[in-house]
Amino acid sequence: MSARELSYAEAVREALAQAMEADERVFLMGEDIGVYGGAFQVTGDLVHRFGEDRVMDTPIAELGAAGVAVGAALAGSKPVFEFQFSDFATLAMEQIVNQAAKIRFMLGGKVSVPLVMRFPAGSGTGAAAQHSQSLDAWFAHVPGLKVVQPATPHDAKGLLLSAIDDPDPVMVFEHKLLYKMKGEVPEEAYRVPIGKALVRREGRHVTIVATAIMVHRALEAAEILSGEGIDVEVIDLRTLRPLDTQTIIESVKKTTRLACVYEGVKTLGIGAEISAMIAESEAFDYLDAPILRLGGAEAPIPYNPVLEKAAVPQTDGIIASVRRLVTGRI
Amino acid sequence: MTQVTQETVAVSNLRDFYRHFDTTALRDALRRMYLIRRFEEGAEEAYTRGLIHGTMHLSIGQEASAVGSCMDLRKTDYITSTHRGHGHCIAKGADPKLMFAEFFGKEEGYCRGRGGSMHIADVESGNLGANGIVGGGLPIAVGAALAIRKQKRDDVAVCFFGDGASNEGAFHEALNMAAIWKLPVLFICENNKYGMSVSTERSMAVRNVADRAPAYNMPGEIVDGNRIEDVSEAVMRATARARNGDGPSLIETKTYRIRGHSKSDRNRYRTKEEIEEWKARDPIGHFEANLEAFGILRKDEAEAIRVAAEVEIAAAVEFAKGGTDPLPADLMRDVYTKGAA
Numbered sequence: 001m002s003a004r005e006l007s008y009a010e011a012v013r014e015a016l017a018q019a020m021e022a023d024e025r026v027f028l029m030g031e032d033i034g035v036y037g038g039a040f041q042v043t044g045d046l047v048h049r050f051g052e053d054r055v056m057d058t059p060i061a062e063l064g065a066a067g068v069a070v071g072a073a074l075a076g077s078k079p080v081f082e083f084q085f086s087d088f089a090t091l092a093m094e095q096i097v098n099q100a101a102k103i104r105f106m107l108g109g110k111v112s113v114p115l116v117m118r119f120p121a122g123s124g125t126g127a128a129a130q131h132s133q134s135l136d137a138w139f140a141h142v143p144g145l146k147v148v149q150p151a152t153p154h155d156a157k158g159l160l161l162s163a164i165d166d167p168d169p170v171m172v173f174e175h176k177l178l179y180k181m182k183g184e185v186p187e188e189a190y191r192v193p194i195g196k197a198l199v200r201r202e203g204r205h206v207t208i209v210a211t212a213i214m215v216h217r218a219l220e221a222a223e224i225l226s227g228e229g230i231d232v233e234v235i236d237l238r239t240l241r242p243l244d245t246q247t248i249i250e251s252v253k254k255t256t257r258l259a260c261v262y263e264g265v266k267t268l269g270i271g272a273e274i275s276a277m278i279a280e281s282e283a284f285d286y287l288d289a290p291i292l293r294l295g296g297a298e299a300p301i302p303y304n305p306v307l308e309k310a311a312v313p314q315t316d317g318i319i320a321s322v323r324r325l326v327t328g329r330i
Numbered sequence: 331m332t333q334v335t336q337e338t339v340a341v342s343n344l345r346d347f348y349r350h351f352d353t354t355a356l357r358d359a360l361r362r363m364y365l366i367r368r369f370e371e372g373a374e375e376a377y378t379r380g381l382i383h384g385t386m387h388l389s390i391g392q393e394a395s396a397v398g399s400c401m402d403l404r405k406t407d408y409i410t411s412t413h414r415g416h417g418h419c420i421a422k423g424a425d426p427k428l429m430f431a432e433f434f435g436k437e438e439g440y441c442r443g444r445g446g447s448m449h450i451a452d453v454e455s456g457n458l459g460a461n462g463i464v465g466g467g468l469p470i471a472v473g474a475a476l477a478i479r480k481q482k483r484d485d486v487a488v489c490f491f492g493d494g495a496s497n498e499g500a501f502h503e504a505l506n507m508a509a510i511w512k513l514p515v516l517f518i519c520e521n522n523k524y525g526m527s528v529s530t531e532r533s534m535a536v537r538n539v540a541d542r543a544p545a546y547n548m549p550g551e552i553v554d555g556n557r558i559e560d561v562s563e564a565v566m567r568a569t570a571r572a573r574n575g576d577g578p579s580l581i582e583t584k585t586y587r588i589r590g591h592s593k594s595d596r597n598r599y600r601t602k603e604e605i606e607e608w609k610a611r612d613p614i615g616h617f618e619a620n621l622e623a624f625g626i627l628r629k630d631e632a633e634a635i636r637v638a639a640e641v642e643i644a645a646a647v648e649f650a651k652g653g654t655d656p657l658p659a660d661l662m663r664d665v666y667t668k669g670a671a
């Protein structure tokens with residue numbers, strides 16, 4: 001029997017539905033997630049299956065609604081909160097960073113905050129500077145939060161189910177350009193563990209650690225570079241916090257070269273952390289070349305489509321940079 | 331809402347609006363309403379034909395609110411606008427050529443192609459910009475009003491926002507500050523009954539956004555947002571108050587967006603009947619009929635204004651198509667005022 005395919009958005013929806021069926025404490029909150037079906041049609045028809053009490057449209061009030069989710073989680077519910085665009089989480093940072101992330105610690109471990117937040121992120125839709133950011137590293141900077149970034153429909157479902165199981169706040173970053181991507185998704189409610197990276201392609205000459213849509217661009221680049229005799233290993237990071245240092249260290253020891261590819265602004269992004277982690281680790285002595293970071297430009301995302309593309313790593317740029325890293329040639 | 335009456339009204343019986351503005355100003359208001367309508371229809375066509383990317387939020391049906399609010403403003407008065415901002419922009423005096431150039435992502439555009447539909451600003455005519463963040467402009471307008479006062483000017487800041495935005499904390503914080511500091515700011519809520527899909531009945535504890543004004547000790551006035559004279563008269567009262575140092579006001583223009591929220595709206599949350607009912611209350615038709623009934627404009631003159639708007643928008647699209655594409659080498663331009671990074 002051929003495996004069933006779902007789109008990334010459908011995989012997220014299936015995880016939400018299975019979690020709600022399995023546990024009546026689980027409910028959804030967000031803007032226009034009811035009859036509208038969500039800005040990216042992720043919740044779709046869930047309001048018709050589970051009703052308005054469990055698929056709650058909130059007013060446009062990110063700070064307040066995020067705080068309501070925190071409070072509900074503290075008091076025994078399991079909210080899954082959708083930001084319409086990840087950019088709007090900036091309005092809710094207080095509740096996420098000062099409250100959700102710290103309450104358990106501040107209260108001496110007496111409570112926990114089983115909250116999941118979903119963030120449609122990234123550029124490529126022509127929505128300009130306030131609707132295109134990749135802010136995942138901001139959240140990964142906060143102890144008390146976990147941050148996952150699934151790159152495939154399979155992981156979108158499995159990581160979301162793990163996030164909903166988790167007793168602590170988990171931030172799930174979903175790339176908007178991946179929502180329509182199709183892939184194999186098992187029907188049962190399986191889990192993908194938080195904190196585990198995945199080697200998506202094995203190689204001997206260089207390790208690329210990539211996140212979200214960059215995983216796919218890195219795999220494309222690896223395919224083309226293999227035609228030139230460059231053997232690329234591609235690691236899909238999947239979780240930003242806690243970081244799976246072991247998988248990356250082992251890979252770099254084997255390949256002796258490291259490139260980090262991510263969409264968020266390069267400076268102080270996830271690549272900075274991975275580079276520093278490798279520099280501090282036993283893998284440092286194995287390096288045959290300086291570490292390479294390919295990240296977003298040091299600028300907001302522009303509207304013009306040509307500039308918008310130029311602002312984040314594209315496959316061609318990955319190929320050229322990785323080729324230079326391995327061969328020293330341009 | 332009442333239907334337009336066709337009998338001619340003696341000039342002495344005309345309401346303030348038709349006496350305050352001379353014929354040129356009234357015709358210009360109609361011209362701007364047609365320009366907005368054609369601009370947005372043109373943008374929609376260009377989008378459908380794949381000439382522009384991204385998304386856009388059309389204000390078709392809300393033209394009276396935009397033009398009525400800006401008619402009596404000076405160039406030195408500020409406005410802050412929203413994601414649904416094309417109308418405000420044209421009403422405050424922007425050139426559709428440069429707006430279309432922005433839509434097409436060209437260097438000639440108001441934001442050099444960096445901002446697109448959701449960020450069009452025309453700083454020279456006092457438009458501090460559309461905004462991609464719902465409620466983002468509310469505190470900014472209060473800040474502009476604070477600067478006006480510090481500089482001892484008698485200008486005002488006019489803040490446009492939607493019914494949905496009035497549920498953001500920024501709305502409540504902004505109104506409170508404007509009130510305690512008695513700043514010259516007008517909060518103009520364009521209540522088109524919905525945020526994206528959620529109706530005001532489902533998102534607000536009170537019936538009207540204006541009902542929230544008493545909590546901030548400022549007048550809250552409700553007007554028919556599809557009747558330019560109602561909007562304009564209320565705005566003139568509020569600007570007079572503000573220029574006089576008597577503080578902020580809230581005006582709620584009850585109106586309706588005929589198109590969906592954005593290009594991805596499937597209209598699942600409202601009925602065809604509701605949309606049709608509001609189409610029948612077309613703000614342009616209403617104004618034009620009044621101008622004719624009051625002998626301010628002949629039918630053929632109105633027709634000429636409409637045609638001129640079409641011609642201007644067609645020329646604007648052509649201008650935009652021929653614009654200059656930004657160079658990737660200029661990606662970092664204007665991140666800072668002076669070299670950094």
Ligand SMILES: Cc1ncc(C[n+]2csc(CCOP(=O)(O)OP(=O)(O)O)c2C)c(N)n1
Nearest residue numbers: 088414462463464492493494495524525526
């Ligand atoms: C802070 C923030 N939250 C959500 C959105 C997404 N969004 C854009 S427009 C909109 C609806 C706004 O409703 P309203 O203020 O009534 O303005 P209207 O669209 O009706 O003109 C929403 C939810 C956003 N852009 N910014």
Ligand SMILES: [Mg+2]
Nearest residue numbers: 492493524525
């Ligand atoms: Mg609205």
